[in-house]
Amino acid sequence: xxxxxxxxxxxxxxxxxxxxxxxxxxxxxxxxxxxxxxxxxxxxxxxxxxxxxxxxxxxxxxxxxxxxxxxxxxxxxxxxxxxxxxxxxxxxxxxxxxxxxxxxxxxxxxxxxxxxxxxxxxxxxxxxxxxxxxxxxxxxxxxxxxxxxxxxxxxxxxxxxxxxxxxxxxxxxxxxxxxxxxxxxxxxxxxxxxxxxxxxxxxxxxxxxxxxxxxxxxxxxxxxxxxxxxxxxx
Amino acid sequence: xxxxxxxxxxxxxxxxxxxxxxxxxxxxxxxxxxxxxxxxxxxxxxxxxxxxxxxxxxxxxxxxxxxxxxxxxxxxxxxxxxxxxxxxxxxxxxxxxxxxxxxxxxxxxxxxxxxxxxxxxxxxxxxxxxxxxxxxxxxxxxxxxxxxxxxxxxxxxxxxxxxxxxxxxxxxxxxxxxxxxxxxxxxxxxxxxxxxxxxxxxxxxxxxxxxxxxxxxxxxxxxxxxxxxxxxxx
DNA sequence: GCAGGCTTTCGATAACTTATCGAAAAGGCA
DNA sequence: TGCCTTTTCGATAAGTTATCGAAAGCCTGC
Numbered sequence: 111x112x113x114x115x116x117x118x119x120x121x122x123x124x125x126x127x128x129x130x131x132x133x134x135x136x137x138x139x140x141x142x143x144x145x146x147x148x149x150x151x152x153x154x155x156x157x158x159x160x161x162x163x164x165x166x167x168x169x170x171x172x173x174x175x176x177x178x179x180x181x182x183x184x185x186x187x188x189x190x191x192x193x194x195x196x197x198x199x200x201x202x203x204x205x206x207x208x209x210x211x212x213x214x215x216x217x218x219x220x221x222x223x224x225x226x227x228x229x230x231x232x233x234x235x236x237x238x239x240x241x242x243x244x245x246x247x248x249x250x251x252x253x254x255x256x257x258x259x260x261x262x263x264x265x266x267x268x269x270x271x272x273x274x275x276x277x278x279x280x281x282x283x284x285x286x287x288x289x290x291x292x293x294x295x296x297x298x299x300x301x302x303x304x305x306x307x308x309x310x311x312x313x314x315x316x317x318x319x320x321x322x323x324x325x326x327x328x329x330x331x332x333x334x335x336x337x338x339x340x341x342x343x344x
Numbered sequence: 345x346x347x348x349x350x351x352x353x354x355x356x357x358x359x360x361x362x363x364x365x366x367x368x369x370x371x372x373x374x375x376x377x378x379x380x381x382x383x384x385x386x387x388x389x390x391x392x393x394x395x396x397x398x399x400x401x402x403x404x405x406x407x408x409x410x411x412x413x414x415x416x417x418x419x420x421x422x423x424x425x426x427x428x429x430x431x432x433x434x435x436x437x438x439x440x441x442x443x444x445x446x447x448x449x450x451x452x453x454x455x456x457x458x459x460x461x462x463x464x465x466x467x468x469x470x471x472x473x474x475x476x477x478x479x480x481x482x483x484x485x486x487x488x489x490x491x492x493x494x495x496x497x498x499x500x501x502x503x504x505x506x507x508x509x510x511x512x513x514x515x516x517x518x519x520x521x522x523x524x525x526x527x528x529x530x531x532x533x534x535x536x537x538x539x540x541x542x543x544x545x546x547x548x549x550x551x552x553x554x555x556x557x558x559x560x561x562x563x564x565x566x567x568x569x570x571x572x573x574x575x576x577x578x
Numbered sequence: 579g580c581a582g583g584c585t586t587t588c589g590a591t592a593a594c595t596t597a598t599c600g601a602a603a604a605g606g607c608a
Numbered sequence: 609t610g611c612c613t614t615t616t617c618g619a620t621a622a623g624t625t626a627t628c629g630a631a632a633g634c635c636t637g638c
Contacts, residue, residue, distance in 0.1 A: 111614080121615025122603040133615085151385070152469075155596065168616050170597065227461045227522065234526070235386075248530025268549070273532060277523055278516065278546045285519030288461065289511055292468070296482025298507060312512045315502070316550035345585080355586025356632040367586085389625065402587050404626065 111172070126163050134172050137162045141179045146223045150180060150232060177232055181239055184222065184229060190215040191246050194253035196338045204261035205314055206330035211254065212279060212310040214335060219287035220302040226284050251276050258317065267317040279313045345406070360397050368406050371396045375413045380457045384414060384466060411470055418456065418463060424449040425480050428487035430572045438495035439548055440564035445488065446513060446544040448569060453521035454536040460518050485510050492551065501551040513547045 112118060117129040129136060140161035144153040155176055159166045173179045193214050197207040219226050233240035255276040261267035286305045293299035300308065310331075315321055346352060351363040363370060374395035378387040389410055393400045407413045427448050431441040453460050467474035488510040495501035520539045527533035534542065544565075549555055 118605095118615065120605045120613070122617070124616065154594085156594095164615095165617060166596090167598085167618075171615065174597090176596070228465075230526075230528075244529050247528055251531050268555070274542055275546075277531065277534070278520065278542055281519030281523050281543075282512065282516045282546075283519075284522070285515030285517075286512065288518070289515050292464075294464075294481055295471075295478050297485050297511065300511070308508055308512055309515075312509075312516075312550055316546055321502070352586065352634095354584070354634045356588070358587065388623085390623090398586095399588060401589075401626085401628090405586065408626085410625070 124164055129163060133162070133164070137169065137172055137179065138183050142183050142223045145180070145183075150224055150228050177236055177239065180224070180229070180232055184224065190218045191250045191253070193335065193338050194250055194257075196341070197334060198253045198256050200334075203330070204257055204264060204266050205318060205327045206334055208254070208257045208261065208317075209310050209314050209327050209331035210334045210338075211257065212283060212313055213306045213331060215250070215280075216283045216287060216306040216309045217302060219283060220290050220305060225291050226287055251280060254279055261317060266319060268319055270317065275313075275317060278316075282313060283309050358398055363397060367396070367398070371403065371406055371413065372417050376417050376457045379414070379417075384458055384462050411466055411473065414458070414463070414466055415473055418458065424452045425484045425487070427569065427572050428484055428491075430575070431568060432487045432490050434568075437564075438491055438498060438500050439552060439561045440568055442488070442491045442495065442551075443544050443548050443561050443565035444568045444572075445491065446517060446547055447540050447565060449484070449514075450517045450521060450540040450543045451536060453517060454524050454539060459525050460521055485514060488513055495551060500553060502553055504551065509547075509551060512550075516547060517543050 111134075113132070113134060115132045115135065117131060118133065137158065141153070141158045144157055144161065155169055156166045158179070159169050162169075173182070190211065194211045197211055200207060222229070229243075233243045237244070255272045258267060258270065258272040258275045258279075262269055262272065286300075286309045289297070290300050290302055290305040307328075311324065311328075314327060315324065318324075345368075346366075349366045349369060351365060352367065371392065375387070375392045378391060378395065389403055390400045392413070393403050396403075407416070424445065428445045431445055434441060456463070463477075467477045471478070489506045492501060492504065492506040492509045492513075496503055496506065520534075520543045523531070524534050524536055524539040541562075545558065545562075548561060549558065552558075
């Protein structure tokens with residue numbers, strides 16, 4: 111099984127002409143489009159195969175199980191954890207750091223090809239293959255909990271329980287990504303930017319001891335995100 | 345097709361002895377237990393049939409499709425709408441009324457036999473059969489939006505956008521019921537009462553202009569719920 | 579008492595799903 | 609030329625929801 115980006119030169123030819131690129135990447139690309147359009151459970155291996163230009167059984171040469179396609183195309187699940195790890199250890203006021211983490215998390219959830227809860231459902235059915243997902247989630251929870259604790263200790267935040275606040279913040283993030291992704295009829299829908307701001311605004315406002323300068327916190331959070339991105343690139 | 349609570353006296357006898365009660369109610373009871381234990385998608389008609397004491401194909405005499413079982417056992421979806429309708433039109437301070445509505449909504453979500461998002465997924469695949477669900481959801485959203493607007497107008501709440509605040513409140517409710525129902529490994533789990541309080545506390549605290557008396561709001565909300573329940577019974 | 583109708587259950591089966599397996603069809607290489 | 613590797617394919621197993629006609633009892637009218 112080669113992993114090049116060019117179509118293979120060996121092997122039995124396809125009935126539907128030759129592949130345009132690497133079969134593996136073609137499959138991932140077409141599967142991503144189908145998952146975005148219809149969700150994971152409603153997308154069949156036969157449909158993925160037809161889009162990718164081969165037969166259903168041939169898919170299993172590249173991915174032994176359907177969920178391995180999902181696992182591959184979502185390898186960087188919840189990578190906002192990287193930003194959280196950087197900002198959690200950074201000095202300075204807490205609110206902008208937490209705002210940046212929350213905003214980045216919702217943005218990632220909204221940008222993913224699959225609803226968070228549908229992904230979680232698949233992961234829960236195959237815990238042995240998705241251990242990294244659960245580890246990342248627990249660690250993101252700890253990072254947010256730590257940021258809240260810093261804010262409480264500094265008097266910047268209300269005297270809340272940090273673990274509860276982290277659970278509420280993540281629950282709100284996940285619940286709002288769902289509203290963005292699958293808006294219910296009769297309730298107005300939101301853009302990704304709007305839900306990111308709504309979620310981060312809501313959590314931060316609930317925590318702040320003094321609510322005078324939300325706009326300043328937003329601006330500082332944007333700077334922090336940009337700075338962390340530059341540092342990550344260098 | 346009879347609807348009594350006694351086992352039928354007519355019809356071909358079952359291979360596995362006679363039924364103990366109404367076949368219809370037996371099926372609903374057994375399906376409920378299975379949905380609670382394994383979820384809807386992971387429960388098969390064969391399992392429901394085995395638990396209810398008949399064969400898979402015989403289920404279709406009582407319920408033409410699997411989702412009709414779900415629809416029947418969840419007929420009062422989101423009945424916290426009744427409390428919201430009463431309290432939305434009631435005079436007096438807003439915070440206790442909104443707290444009571446939010447608390448009751450989370451309690452109902454946590455008490456239901458199925459995860460809200462899994463139910464919503466089934467409803468979305470069969471909108472014609474679940475129109476009442478979407479109507480109820482939209483109306484609950486409007487009730488909460490109205491309560492928030494009342495609070496803002498009275499100066500009791502921050503000057504937020506009522507529609508956004510309602511979306512965030514419902515998103516938090518749904519996200520936290522998920523954390524109650526399916527806790528992720530590595531993150532501590534909550535009881536139903538704890539998530540109800542966490543969700544309502546979080547939303548109300550974010551909205552309140554002055555946060556001095558959350559305990560008093562909780563107490564007043566409890567009284568309002570009890571009063572509305574009594575009025576509903578009489 | 580029994581013939582026909584009604585109610586309920588059953589077995590067989592269709593259509594669709596994920597997944598497995600051996601065979602087939604090429605290129606590369608001795 | 610003949611064999612090995614890579615890739616694809618068709619056939620098929622096992623599981624799912626759902627349909628259909630037949631079977632097996634009661635009940636009613638006569």
